Amino acid sequence: MAAEKTKPWLDGIVDTLVAARLLRDSTIPHRNRLAVILLDSAFETTCRAYLRNEARIQLDNAHRHRQNLIKTMRSNLPDIDGEVWKSIDYFYEEIRCDFYHESASKTLTDDALLDYEETVYFVIDRAFSVRTTDLVQAELVKIKARGVLEQPVQEIPIAWSSLTSKADRVLAAVSTIKPRNVQDVNAFFRKEGVALRLTGDEFTNVVARNRGSKNLFYFNKDLRRWEPSALGRYRLPKVVGDAAQ
DSSP: OHHHHHOTTHHHHHHHHHHHHHHHTSOOTTHHHHHHHHHHHHHHHHHHHIIIIISOOOOOGGGGSHHHHHHHHHHHOTTSOHHHHHHHHHIIIIIIHHHHHTOTTOOOOHHHHHHHHHHHHHHHHHHHTSOHHHHHHHHHHHHHHTTTTOOOOOOOOOOGGGOOOHHHHHHHHHHHHOOSSHHHHHHHHHHHTOOOOOOHHHHHIIIIIOTTTGGGEEEETTTTEEEEOHHHHHHHHHHHHHHHO
16 A cells, blocks of 8 residues: 555554554453453553654653643644544553553453554554555454465374484474474474484485475575475375375
8 A cells, every 4th residue: 555655664563563453363261351461561552653753753861751642633633523532542551551560360341352452543644645454454454365374284193213214203293383494393303302403404304305395395595494385295194194094
């Protein structure tokens, strides 16, 4: 979107909102408590980014205090109704501060979280003349396309002692943890009680150089990790099945 290209200070704000949305949609027990803290962080970042980059106001030590920051925002965005600012104050004073400093066990309802999210989005829309919902949704689509939101693969019990081939052991490890490097693989072997340890060259030989095994792997450049190729995924059940017999 044009807004993303012309207003780079929006990037961090949108990332924080995306994180809040991912938390909101997760199964983490206290997800709403964590999400409201992120939303409030995005709001404060919005205030500073707007005043500095849109209103061209030189922020000083006084603006480190939230009360002064909000006062300056209100004076520069007079078209935003006072009820909106009251709602933001309420969530900060009665909910966010309590969650952050005192009550780790508390949470809030989904409806209340959605109300606060809508309020924060509204202020961002007015401050930067954007559609925040569209910006967040666009990032979520990108994340999903990269596979970040894919469901975790159920681990297959592996009879490691029966896997005598180094390539087969690496295939089982890569399929399970999708490592970024040989250190990840060795840490996984250690956790599994597998005696094998690889050097960087040995790992590279298996996944990228050896004619007999390199086609079982590919490097996902977007996520910067090794994954099994389609051929590797096809071979894995046979490798594990043979080892279990």
